Amino acid sequence: MMKAVxxxxxxxxxxxxxxxxxxxxxxxxxxxxxxGQRTEEKERACARTIAxxxxxxEFVEIRLDYFRTIGGSSLTDRRIxxxxxxxxxxxLPNTYVPFRNANLLAIATSLxxxxxxxxxxVGVQAGDYSGYPDCRPEFIEAFQKTIxxxxxxxxxxxxxxxxxxxxxxxxLKRGLELGVPYEHTWSCYASGxxxxxxxxxxxFRKKAFRDLGIPDPIRYGGS
Amino acid sequence: MMKAVxxxxxxxxxxxxxxxxxxxxxxxxxxxxxxGQRTEEKERACARTIAxxxxxxEFVEIRLDYFRTIGGSSLTDRRIxxxxxxxxxxxLPNTYVPFRNANLLAIATSLxxxxxxxxxxVGVQAGDYSGYPDCRPEFIEAFQKTIxxxxxxxxxxxxxxxxxxxxxxxxLKRGLELGVPYEHTWSCYASGxxxxxxxxxxxFRKKAFRDLGIPDPIRYGGS
Numbered sequence: 001m002m003k004a005v006x007x008x009x010x011x012x013x014x015x016x017x018x019x020x021x022x023x024x025x026x027x028x029x030x031x032x033x034x035x036g037q038r039t040e041e042k043e044r045a046c047a048r049t050i051a052x053x054x055x056x057x058e059f060v061e062i063r064l065d066y067f068r069t070i071g072g073s074s075l076t077d078r079r080i081x082x083x084x085x086x087x088x089x090x091x092l093p094n095t096y097v098p099f100r101n102a103n104l105l106a107i108a109t110s111l112x113x114x115x116x117x118x119x120x121x122v123g124v125q126a127g128d129y130s131g132y133p134d135c136r137p138e139f140i141e142a143f144q145k146t147i148x149x150x151x152x153x154x155x156x157x158x159x160x161x162x163x164x165x166x167x168x169x170x171x172l173k174r175g176l177e178l179g180v181p182y183e184h185t186w187s188c189y190a191s192g193x194x195x196x197x198x199x200x201x202x203x204f205r206k207k208a209f210r211d212l213g214i215p216d217p218i219r220y221g222g223s
Numbered sequence: 224m225m226k227a228v229x230x231x232x233x234x235x236x237x238x239x240x241x242x243x244x245x246x247x248x249x250x251x252x253x254x255x256x257x258x259g260q261r262t263e264e265k266e267r268a269c270a271r272t273i274a275x276x277x278x279x280x281e282f283v284e285i286r287l288d289y290f291r292t293i294g295g296s297s298l299t300d301r302r303i304x305x306x307x308x309x310x311x312x313x314x315l316p317n318t319y320v321p322f323r324n325a326n327l328l329a330i331a332t333s334l335x336x337x338x339x340x341x342x343x344x345v346g347v348q349a350g351d352y353s354g355y356p357d358c359r360p361e362f363i364e365a366f367q368k369t370i371x372x373x374x375x376x377x378x379x380x381x382x383x384x385x386x387x388x389x390x391x392x393x394x395l396k397r398g399l400e401l402g403v404p405y406e407h408t409w410s411c412y413a414s415g416x417x418x419x420x421x422x423x424x425x426x427f428r429k430k431a432f433r434d435l436g437i438p439d440p441i442r443y444g445g446s
Contacts, residue, residue, distance in 0.1 A: 060292060070333050099336055133373055142365065146366050
C-alpha cells in the first residue's frame with residue numbers, strides 16, 4: 001500500500017486533503033505542527049480526531065517553538081493583533097509567517113524519507129487566499145525540485161497539492177462528497193472559545209459555505 | 224551595512240565562512256542549531272566563542288528536537304553507532320539526516336526575511352564529502368529558486384555558498400589567511416572528550432591539515 005505524509009492542521013483544507021489521500025488509496029501518516037500559534041489547542045484536538053477517524057498509521061506531532069524566536073507574525077507574536085479581512089489590502093496580512101510553508105514541507109520531506117513514504121499531501125491553495133507567496137503553484141514546483149535534488153537518489157517523493165488551483169468552495173464540495181466531518185475542523189486564527197468570524201481564515205471559510213448554500217456546522221461569535 | 228544570516232555550527236567550514244562573510248563587509252547574524260546530535264555541547268560552545276570573536280549582532284540558537292522524532296540517522300539516534308570513514312562505501316553513511324540542509328535553510332530564510340537580511344551564508348561543499356545529496360550545487364540552486372518564489376515580493380535574499388566547489392584544504396587555506404582560530408572549532412561526529420579521529424568528519428579535517436602540511440590545533444584520541 002502506498003503511504004502518504006499528510007500535513008494535517010485540523011482546518012478545512014488539510015482535513016479534506018487527508019480524506020482525498022485516503023480516497024486515492026494511500027495509507028495516512030498524519031503530521032501535525034504546533035508553533036506557538038494562538039489556536040494550537042483547538043487545532044491539535046481537531047487534527048487528532050481526524051487522524052483517528054482516518055485510521056492514520058501514525059500521528060506525528062512536531063512542536064516548532066522557533067517561529068516565536070524568529071517572530072514577525074501576529075500568528076506567533078501575541079503582542080500583535082490579528083488583522084481582520086480586508087477586500088483591498090496592500091501587501092501581506094500580518095498573519096504571514098515568513099517562509100512558513102517551506103519549513104513545514106522540509107520537515108514533511110525528512111519524515112517521508114525516513115519512513116519510506118511515496119507522497120506528501122499539502123492543502124495549499126493559490127487563489128481565494130491572502131497572497132501568501134508560499135502558497136503559489138510556482139513555489140510548489142520549485143520545492144518539488146528541491147526534494148528531488150536534496151534527498152537520497154533512491155528516494156522518490158511526490159508533492160501532492162490537488163487543491164492548489166481550486167477555490168475553497170470547490171474544496172468544500174469535494175469534502176462533502178467524501179463525507180468529511182467539518183464539525184471536527186477549526187479554521188479561525190484568533191483564540192476565542194468560538195471562531196471569531198472576522199479574520200481572513202473565518203472569512204474564506206464562511207464564504208465557501210455561503211457559496212454552496214449550506215450551513216457551517218461550527219458556531220461563530222468570538223470568545 | 225549589509226546583513227547576513229550565517230549558519231554557524233562551530234565546525235571548520237561554517238566558521239571559515241562566517242569569517243569570509245565579515246571580510247566581505249557583512250554584519251553577522253549567527254544562527255546555530257542543536258538537534259540532539261551527539262556533540263551538541265561542544266558545537267554550541269565553539270559557535271558562541273566564534274560569534275563573540277566576530278562581534279555578531281545576534282546569536283540565535285534554535286533547538287530542533289524533531290530530528291529525533293523523525294529518526295533514521297546515527298547523528299540523532301544514539302542506538303546507532305557512527306559509521307567510520309570508508310574509501311569505497313556503497314550508499315550514504317548512516318550520519319545522513321534526511322533532508323537536513325533544506326530544514327536548516329528554510330529556518331535561515333525565515334529568520335533572514337523577519338530580520339531584513341540580505342544574504343544567507345552556508346558552508347556546504349559538494350566535493351571531498353560523503354555524498355550527502357543536500358550539499359550539491361544543484362540542490363542549492365533549487366533552494367534559491369524556492370526562496371525567490373516563497374518569500375514576500377519585496378524580500379531579496381541571496382544564498383551564498385562560496386565553498387560549494389572548494390576542497391576542505393582550499394577552505395582551510397582561505398581560513399588561515401583570514402586568521403580563523405581553528406582551536407575554537409569542533410568537527411567530530413562522535414561524543415568523546417577529544418575528537419575520535421576516525422569518523423568521516425575527522426577524516427576530512429585531518430586530511431585538510433595534512434594536505435597543507437600544518438598541524439591541527441585540536442587533539443585527537445576519542446574519549
